[in-house]
Amino acid sequence: MLTLEKLRIEQGDFRLTADWSVPEGSITAIVGPSGGGKSTLLSVIGGYFAATAGRIIWQAADIGALPPGRRPVSTLFQDNNLFPHLTVAQNVGLALRPDLRLTEEEKTQVEAALAEVGLAGFGARKPGTLSGGQASRAALARVLLQSRPIILLDEPFSALGPALRREMLGLVAEKLWGRTVLMVTHDPSDAREIAQRLVMIDSGVASVPVPIVEAFDQPSPALAGYLGQK
Amino acid sequence: MARGAQSLGRIRAPGLALALAIAGFLGAAVWAVAAKAAGRPGHLSAADWSALRFTILQAALSAALSVGLAIPVARALARRRFAGRGVLITLLGAPFILPVIVAVLGLIAVFGRSGLLNELLALAHLPQVSIYGLAGVVLGHLFLNLPLGIRLILQGWQAIPSERVRLAVELEGSRWRLLEWPMLQSVLPGALLAVFLICLTSFTVALTLGGGPKATTLELAIYQAVRFDFDLAKAAQLALLQLALGAAFSAVAYRSGAALGMGSGLDRRGISVAPTGRLPALADSLWIMLAAAFLLLPLVMVVADGIGGLADLPSGIGMAALRSVAVALAAAALSVALALALALGGGPLATLAGSLPLATSALVVGTGVFLMLHGLTNPTRAALPVTAALNALVGLPFVFRGISSAVEEIEANYGRLAASLGLFxxxxxxxxxxxxxxxxxxxxAGLAAAMSVGDLGVILLFSGGDQETLPLMMYRLMGAYRMDAAAGVALVLVMVSLALFWLFDRGGRTNADA
Incomplete structure (x- = not known):
């Protein structure tokens, strides 16, 4: 279980609180107006921004004080998920060894991860030569190889067209099966597509996760307002 | 739990240590100066006051002219498109890598006693002009800083969004009142302050075109006290005065966040709605042609005279070139290493340490080092290493600025990814x-090397007879009125400076992935 316990985030005038849990292996969508703090919440869970108060608990351990690299968390950011000066294989290989001194066995693992996302044979290319979809797949291959149980998706596919984005979300649901996923999205249909739960961020509060069907069938006033339903 | 943004594994330790080391070194030099000055009772002489007044006067005039004349040129460049415009804007960056002594030689070839201008005046039976004294010093500074002024102001013009230009045109409002004057109000103070600070510590121009009781700057007076009067206490007193002056104006610049930089060479494509009508177009062309002629003619003369002077090159030219290159490479390596370490750590302390040398000057710190070495050894023995070290320090603010903004960009874009991968x-x-x-x-690195290879101040302060670098060789030849030989050395010096800059800059571009 991933628990945000009385978490409070403050930055200037900005405030956000969260006090809830999601079960292991579930996919939770986070929606809400821009500027509401969706990305900030993920930053705090990922360790890039410190909360003012509260705890982040994963399997009974407080992970809130760990640096990002030590947390059981992988993040796919909105952009810059690949280093443009390294090859695709090197980018993926960073998941295994940050100094990139890979053994033959580890190199095989990298190839396998690339094959798994449909990028077999792309290892020697630089990210600049990949299409948007291929770059997303390469980043996903790295996350696969990192083998961390919590995955944060900060709208990594938002620059892709609708069909490609749907395809990537399908791939995420398939390949990351069994991991605990929190995904920020602007598109409610994305949430419906792969998430089991929905968190609405509004007026400084990240609401308790609601089962996805219930969330859309009987939306809270905040969600109804966000979706434009009266 | 710590609150706010995380540091995400930046490499801080070496930068912090070096920031303290830089501050410590500068502090020690200033302390040596202050201690020596304190040992000399008595007030400033009339000559000292006159040097102080001349220093401020020439810097103020130079800044006002460089920036004032840059306004119409920058405006013309901003709103006209013509063949060679890109090349001209690129050339405006050249004074940064052009050795000052070479620029002076070019100016003498145009404005000097037997220069182009005076020959023309003689043909027309008009009185001759002199390039020496206040007018010469200001002319030299105008040549060196007009390009900086143009680039800084051009940046302001290019930053006006084209939508707003269109809006102003549609509203038939005054473009000057709506767009240009507000822009200038925000750009001019920084540009003025930047040029003023540069001219406050410019040594070579005052050395070659100034001098005498009426046109001596503090830095020139320091050099004369050290090398001619052997009055180190006097030098220290003057250095303290120069330091106070530099520190005061740097503090103003630092607090106002004035532009320290080289301005933009960006040839951004936007719409440029130039006013129609023949008169503005004519005025713009005239400004551009005048500026181009003023900036290019001396350079053309350097090359033309230089080719002729190659036959007269003195025998020591090879060794002098080697010494110059060695000093430049050492200075560049040191400057870049310091700047990189400071930039990696980032933060206000690094920024302060990276800009601190601006408040001092090569001559002031040089005097301090001279005093510190004086008791231990003959300072002239250490001429080359000291020159390299001080050049590195003087170049540091420029080098640091470029590297630091690039590091900040890398950290902003990839810091989180690196942290999540444990890349430390x-x-x-x-x-x-x-x-x-x-x-x-x-x-x-190219900039630091080129700036160092052209240095004349530090090497002149420390040099003995046998440690000639190219600028020093040039200066001595000019002093001996061997102008042909000096022109030949000038050409060699320019080639070395350009080659150093080109090699480093080129090396950075090759295989650099987007």
Whole structure:
């Protein structure tokens, strides 16, 4: 279980609180107006921004004080998920060894991860030569190889067209099966597509996760307002 | 739990240590100066006051002229498109890598006693002009800083969004009142302050075109006290005065966040709605042609005279070139290493340490080092290493600025990804920072090397008879009125400076991935 316990985030005038849990292996969508703090919440869970108060608990351990690299968390950011000066294989290989001194066995693992996302044979290319979809797949291959149980998706596919984005979300649901996923999205249909739960961020509060069907069938006033339903 | 943004594994320790080391070194030099000055009772002489007044006067005039004349030129460049415009804007960056003594030689060839201008005046039976004294010093500074002024102001013009220009045109409002004057109000103070600060510590121009009781700057007076009067206490007193002056104006610049930089060479494509009508177009062309002629003619003369002077090159030219290159490479390496370490750590302390040398000057710190070495050894023995070290320090603010903004950009874009992958320490440097920093590092190293290879101040303060670098050789030849030989050395010096800059800059560009 991933628990945000009385978490409070403050930055200037900005405030956000969260006090809830999601079960292991579930996919939770986070929606809400821009500027509401969706990305900030993920930053705090990922360790890039410190909360003012509260705890982040994963399997009974407080992970809130760990640096990002030590947390059981992988993040796919909105952009810059690949280093443009390294090859695709090197980018993926960073998941295994940050100094990139890979053994033959580890190199095989990298190839396998690339094959798994449909990028077999792309290892020697630089990210600049990949299409948007291929770059997303390469980043996903790295996350696969990192083998961390919590995955944060900060709208990594938002620059892709609708069909490609749907395809990537399908791939995420398939390949990351069994991991605990929190995904920020602007598109409610994305949430419906792969998430089991929905968190609405509004007026400084990240609401308790609601089962996805219930969330859309009987939306809270905040969600109804966000979706434009009266 | 700590609150706010995390540091995400930046490499801080060496930068902090070096920031303290830089501050410590500058502090020690200033302390040596202050201690020596305190031992000399008595007030400033009339000559000292006159040097102080002349220093401020020439810097103020130079700044006002450089920036004032830059306004119409920058405006013309901003709103006209013509063949060669890009080349001209690129050439405006040249004074940064052009050795000052070479620029002076070019100016003498145009404005000097037997220069182009006076020959024309003689043909027309008009009175001759002199390039020496206040007018010469200001002319030299105008030549060196007009390009900076143009680039800084051009940046302001290009930053006016084209939508707003269109809006102003549609509203038939006054473009001057709505757009240009507000822009200038925000750009001019910084540009004025930048040029003023540069001219406050410019030594070579005052040395070659100034001098005498009426046209001596503080820095020139320091040099004369050290090398001619052997009055170190006097030199220290003057250095303290120069330091106070520099520090006061640097503090103003630092607090106002004035532009320290080289301005933009960006040839951004936007719409340029130039006013129609023949008169403005004519005026714009005239400004551009005048500026181009003023800036290019001396350079053309350097090349033309230089080719002629190659036959007269003195025998020591090879060794002098080697010494110059060695000093420049050492200065560039030191400057870039310091700037990189400071930039990696980032933060206000690093920024302060990276800009601190601006408040001092090569001559002031040089005097301090001279005093510190004086008791231990003959300072002239250490001429070359000291020159390299002080050049590195003087170049540091420029080098630091370029590298620091690039590091900040890398950290902003990739810091989180690096942190999530556990990319720290050496691996972070090898796999993230250095590969992405190649271009700014190459440019910065080239700039530092070119600035150092043209240095005349420090080497002159310390030099003995046998440690000639190219600028020193040039200066001595000019002093002996061997102008042909000096022109030949000038050409060699320019080639060396350009080659150093080009090699480093080129090295940074090759294989640099976007």
């Amino acid at each position: 320490g050496r691996a972070r440097l090898r796999l993230l920072i250095l590969p992405r920093l190649r271009r700014p590092l190459g440019f910065a």
